Amino acid sequence: MISTRFIRNVRLGIKTLLLHKMRSILTMLGMVFGVGAVIAMLAVGEGASKDALDQIRKLGSQNIIINSQQPIEQAASGAQRVRMNIYGLLYDDMDRIQNSFATVVRTVPAKLIRGEGRVGGRTQELRLVGTTPAWFELVSRDLLVGRVMVDRDMEQNANVVVLTEHGARKLLSGKETIGSQVRINSGFFKVVGVIKSESTQSGTMQTPDQQIDAYIPLNVAKDRFGDINVERGNGSNTREKVELHQLIVQIDSIDNVESTAAGIERVLSMFHPKGDYRTSVPLALLRQAEATQRTFNIVLGSIAGISLLIGGIGIMNIMLASVTERTREIGIRRAIGARRKQIIGQFLIETVVLSVTGGFIGIGIGVLIPWLITMFADMPTVVTMWSVLLSVAISIGVGVIFGMYPAMRAANLDPIVALRHE
């Protein structure tokens, strides 16, 4: 019986609000735009940060990545004057890191050489990656056919290569893949396996692997191609000697990543006073991105809070006017025998109907805007369930909080005075 009375109260509230359609719509606008803006902004923010966070996560939050980097003064001095630039990570660094820290699970080296693969008449630009079998454990990609590099390849200095799907298709489509010989630069390599590759080169972060990779044993790369790279520029050649281009260090647990990164930094700085390397910690980037996202959410939350506050005040203002306008009605209801709390209920329901209706329209707008942004601006947006639920809760909350004062004022009117009101 209480519920049927409640339904009748809601119906009466809607009916009363519909008597002044324009006023009700204008009153709701604050809620509509408040809620709409909250959901839309959260969706855009969520979409942008999800992209960034995904990329960082792909690098592995348990990894520390160290890249060789030409020292600044050396780069600035110009290629002509220096015969050869010697910098970067050393073969010894790999063992130093692996042996100095108990928290290091594996250290994966990468020696990068520009290359050209050739099978018969076909050619394909390749990035030769001299590495160890640990690469395939760390950067675990699906094996499509054959096998990945194994320890025996290292021991035997075997001229074997693992291609990516992309490279294999370019060089060997229509042919037997496994066992085929591919000529890369000056040497022949036997294809032992093909893996998938994750080739996102967009954005600020890159995955360790690329589409054009060809993986060969590190010692083979070193023996066959040496440490000297020649860049043929216009008019002059740049020569540089780099032993290892990259080390990816995997740490046993996320908790140890930051302390180990600091330790590695200390060890490396002893051997590399020139600072010819750069350490990046995806976990730190992730933390930073998450902190940025949090700040963003707080800013959004404040804007949302202010707009909803203004919306609520607008509703309260109109409800106060409505109470004054309907003083006589309140007097009549009280004279007939309505209790104070029934008057409170009636006005509160009207306010909540207003704010919730506004809230629902706002949710519609808040879902539509991100959709349009994705459609026309091609930006990723994510409308989260919690932002919608939060909006519904806030709409009800705003209705109750800002409706309470006008409703109490209505209920506390003296019926005798209210009946005499013109």
Place this chain on the structure above:
Amino acid sequence: MSERATSHHESNHVIELDGVWKTYRMGDQDVHALAGVDLTIERGSFWAISGSSGSGKSTMLNLLGCLDRPTQGSYALEGQDIASTSDDELSDLRLKHLGFVFQNFNLIPQLTVQENIELPLFYQGIDAIEAAQRAQAIAERVGLTDRLRHRPTELSGGQQQRVAIARALSNNPSVLLADEPTGNLDTATGDAIMELLTELHDQGKTIIMVTHEPEIAAYAQFQLVMRDGKIESITRSEKGVPA
């Protein structure tokens, strides 16, 4: 419940006022709107209260209507003393025992005639189907059957007052309180309303009416005249039912 209510003899007294004072404080002066009123109203009687403005008749009606409490003295409605009742209990007393008819009709404009009549039933928590049946029955009694779906503003003054009477009757009250019920109506319409009230009285309803017009007061059994917060005189009209 007061002790008197239990006695068989007095149970026929719907209203009992005993030494009632109502005092307002205006600045640093006490103004006595009612100054020691004793009055017993029997079930089924028809009263007209009159008096010049400031005589206390409005205060009297507010008090009888449980919209106000006496400053001093006791008021028992259906044997229940209202002196120490809470605001909610006063609301419940109005809802159960009283029906109001006002000079300016006081219908709720956004509700239809039927919804206006059903209003007391709505607050009593009576379910919608029964409330509609009762509203229709009462509408028939006051001659409004074909106006149930109209809005009050679509009706004439006389019809609006009939709606107000129907609403006042819908909870089957012990007492019908009417405040200048013909004040906003022309003479012919006013007479028709008075005939309706007389008819209700004949059917056994207790009616208390405030009016300043002697010819309207003449419809009642008892003419009570107030002056300076006191009862000046009570006259029993010849028209009234013999004792």
